[in-house]
Amino acid sequence: MSAIQEVVTEAPTVEAVPKRAMTLGAGSSLVMLALLILVPLFVKNFIIFQLTMLLIYGLAVLALNILTGGSGQFSLGQSAFYGVGAYTSAILMEHAGMNYALTLPIAGVICFAFGFLFGQPALRLSGVYLALATFALATAMPQLLKLGYFEPWTGGVQGLVVTKPDAPFGLPMSQDMWLYYFTLAVTIAIYIFSVNLLKSRSGRAFMAIRDNEIAASAMGVDVALYKTLAFGVSAGITGVAGGLGAIAVQFVAPDSYTITLAISLFLGMVVGGVGWLPGSIVGSAFIIFVPNIAEGISKGLSGAVFGVLLFLVIFLVPHGARQVAIVAQQMLGKLKKG
Amino acid sequence: MELFTNQILAGIATGAIYACMALAVVMIYQAIDHLNFAQGEMAMFSTFISWQLMQWGIPYWGAFVLTLAISFAGGIAIERLLFKPLAKAPILTNVAGFIALFAIINSVAGLIWDFTIKQYPTPFGSHPFLGSQLISTHQAGMIGVTILLLIGLFFFFQFTRIGLAMRAAASLPESARLVGINTSWMIALGWGMAAAIGSIAGMLIAPVVFLEPNMMGGVLIYGFAAAVLGGLTSPFGAVIGGFLVGIFENLAGTYIPGVGNELKLPIALALIITVLVVKPAGLFGRPIVKRV
Numbered sequence: 060m061s062a063i064q065e066v067v068t069e070a071p072t073v074e075a076v077p078k079r080a081m082t083l084g085a086g087s088s089l090v091m092l093a094l095l096i097l098v099p100l101f102v103k104n105f106i107i108f109q110l111t112m113l114l115i116y117g118l119a120v121l122a123l124n125i126l127t128g129g130s131g132q133f134s135l136g137q138s139a140f141y142g143v144g145a146y147t148s149a150i151l152m153e154h155a156g157m158n159y160a161l162t163l164p165i166a167g168v169i170c171f172a173f174g175f176l177f178g179q180p181a182l183r184l185s186g187v188y189l190a191l192a193t194f195a196l197a198t199a200m201p202q203l204l205k206l207g208y209f210e211p212w213t214g215g216v217q218g219l220v221v222t223k224p225d226a227p228f229g230l231p232m233s234q235d236m237w238l239y240y241f242t243l244a245v246t247i248a249i250y251i252f253s254v255n256l257l258k259s260r261s262g263r264a265f266m267a268i269r270d271n272e273i274a275a276s277a278m279g280v281d282v283a284l285y286k287t288l289a290f291g292v293s294a295g296i297t298g299v300a301g302g303l304g305a306i307a308v309q310f311v312a313p314d315s316y317t318i319t320l321a322i323s324l325f326l327g328m329v330v331g332g333v334g335w336l337p338g339s340i341v342g343s344a345f346i347i348f349v350p351n352i353a354e355g356i357s358k359g360l361s362g363a364v365f366g367v368l369l370f371l372v373i374f375l376v377p378h379g380a381r382q383v384a385i386v387a388q389q390m391l392g393k394l395k396k397g
Numbered sequence: 398m399e400l401f402t403n404q405i406l407a408g409i410a411t412g413a414i415y416a417c418m419a420l421a422v423v424m425i426y427q428a429i430d431h432l433n434f435a436q437g438e439m440a441m442f443s444t445f446i447s448w449q450l451m452q453w454g455i456p457y458w459g460a461f462v463l464t465l466a467i468s469f470a471g472g473i474a475i476e477r478l479l480f481k482p483l484a485k486a487p488i489l490t491n492v493a494g495f496i497a498l499f500a501i502i503n504s505v506a507g508l509i510w511d512f513t514i515k516q517y518p519t520p521f522g523s524h525p526f527l528g529s530q531l532i533s534t535h536q537a538g539m540i541g542v543t544i545l546l547l548i549g550l551f552f553f554f555q556f557t558r559i560g561l562a563m564r565a566a567a568s569l570p571e572s573a574r575l576v577g578i579n580t581s582w583m584i585a586l587g588w589g590m591a592a593a594i595g596s597i598a599g600m601l602i603a604p605v606v607f608l609e610p611n612m613m614g615g616v617l618i619y620g621f622a623a624a625v626l627g628g629l630t631s632p633f634g635a636v637i638g639g640f641l642v643g644i645f646e647n648l649a650g651t652y653i654p655g656v657g658n659e660l661k662l663p664i665a666l667a668l669i670i671t672v673l674v675v676k677p678a679g680l681f682g683r684p685i686v687k688r689v
Contacts, residue, residue, distance in 0.1 A: 127489070133489075180670065180674050183673070183674050183677050184670075184673060184674070184677060187431065187432055187625065187629065188625060188673055188677060190432075191621060191622065191625050191666070191669070191670070191673075192670045192673070194618075194666075195663065195666030195667060195669075195670055198618070198662055198663055198666065199660075199662075199663030199666070199667070202660050202662075202663055203663075322496060325489075325492075325493070325496075326493055326496060328489075329489050329490055329492070329493040330493070333487065333489055359504075359507075359508050360504050360505070360508055361504065362500040362501065362503055362504025362507070363500065363501045363504040363505050363508075364504075365497075365500050365504075366496075366497040366498065366499070366500035366501035366504070367497075367501065369493060369494075369496070369497035369500070370479065370494065370497045370498075370501075373483065373486065373490050373493055373494055373497070374482060374483070377483065377485075377486030377487065377490045378486075378487065378490075379490075
């Protein structure tokens with residue numbers, strides 16, 4: 060092989076999504092919100108629990124979306140941040156007797172710091188190398204949580220049981236329903252925060268890095284700072300989702316936060332549309348309900364059915380739910396004209 | 398000191414498994430420019446096919462050659478049917494496709510051959526090699542086959558027309574198309590070769606880890622790690638990476654207190670990341686210069 064280095068003009072890993080295309084219009088947002096508020100009033104407790112999980116995974120997918128769709132960095136380590144958030148909440152509630160709502164910001168801050176620090180070495184890596192590094196984090200996390208040194212706090216392999224909070228002020232609601240509305244409030248707050256983040260100076264910096272790192276740094280974007288910041292924000296949101304997850308499931312154990320979770324979140328992002336924040340909820344629905352549907356179709360072949368369904372989705376809509384939304388919008392536009 | 402050399406020998410023996418898998422990983426990376434997460438499952442399925450052929454009374458080497466041919470054809474078929482339509486889709490969508498393929502193959506293999514562990518024969522025997530208790534003749538044979546494969550690949554890529562065409566198609570597809578190379582079929586060929594090399598890896602690994610649908614999970618992770626460590630652009634680097642990962646893993650398990658079996662993998666991965674932070678393109682990989 061010659062000593063001349065190869066010069067490659069490479070397409071960016073993540074395609075450019077314009078800023079406006081990353082969010083939803085005001086009208087459709089309100090319809091979505093109304094649905095999310097009203098539906099739980101008419102369904103059973105178990106379904107309310109599933110809807111809560113839908114929002115929680117939606118948050119985690121949203122966090123990955125900010126990292127990958129926003130700043131163009133790939134991560135298979137989201138399960139680690141989710142796990143740290145879950146354990147932070149669980150430990151603070153069970154050992155320090157703290158109020159569940161107060162544990163969430165702490166989980167967020169701890170995960171933000173963790174993600175920010177992890178972002179430092181990850182700065183030098185990109186593409187598959189970054190995928191491997193984050194993957195390593197995801198495989199290490201369950202083992203670290205099981206370590207004997209931390210057992211007095213984490214409960215080792217057994218994990219911790221978390222008590223489910225009652226509705227406050229004597230509201231006439233079941234625990235599940237209260238938790239759903241609580242999660243919904245947190246989700247909406249984080250969604251608004253994320254939308255504004257991506258509209259802000261920092262968000263534009265993320266996207267500039269995603270589209271072309273060298274050009275971004277030439278324009279004066281502090282690439283190192285914004286890349287680690289994206290990791291931090293993503294980890295922080297995932298941590299809050301993890302904390303909510305711990306409260307909703309009432310249990311944390313090391314083996315709930317394996318690489319499988321990270322892969323699910325990744326699939327959720329792809330199905331929802333990379334870089335389209337509202338798609339996160341669609342992706343989350345896919346990873347919660349489709350495995351159950353696959354199990355329902357065939358017990359022995361549930362993996363194959365899941366795989367085939369996933370192939371169907373990516374064949375029909377390679378750009379995920381975003382593509383569906385765009386087509387729907389165009390059709391609506393035609394209807395209005397006609 | 399004896400413990401140290403013994404651990405290194407044992408590391409080389411396990412490293413041979415990873416080296417084999419890493420070679421298949423590099424092969425597909427050369428052809429399609431990303432990692433195939435379903436590679437391990439494809440290798441597992443090939444190994445089951447060879448096992449089935451042997452159950453039907455075909456001798457080992459006959460089954461070996463037949464399996465190579467079937468895997469090659471299978472790899473091409475998967476590319477043509479499933480991934481060619483996705484060629485224009487975003488890369489992350491392709492990765493989701495690999496995960497789907499993983500789920501399908503794993504579950505189908507489980508249904509056909511169920512999840513019980515099966516013995517798999519070795520053509521090399523399992524006696525101690527040259528009087529050493531640590532390396533068996535099978536493991537020595539595995540190292541030998543890996544090296545043969547590496548030499549074969551080297552000659553293929555450097556000295557044959559089709560090898561040159563494949564390299565051209567992978568590094569600069571547009572220019573390759575202009576000089577008349579059918580780049581689409583080169584990708585399919587890459588899939589076929591990767592599947593065939595994977596099946597060799599599978600058949601060599603199966604006597605050690607036993608045959609079952611989940612046999613490749615751990616091996617593939619180490620194979621990826623080895624390929625990344627050695628540099629994804631270099632088959633030679635992948636093999637060296639494989640041996641290094643095997644040695645790392647054994648030494649970490651022996652000398653770092655409190656590591657044991659559970660933490661071996663995270664520590665090996667952490668070490669690899671440390672290496673990557675210093676040399677981002679891997680030990681033997683060529684750094685890629687980007688044009689703005």
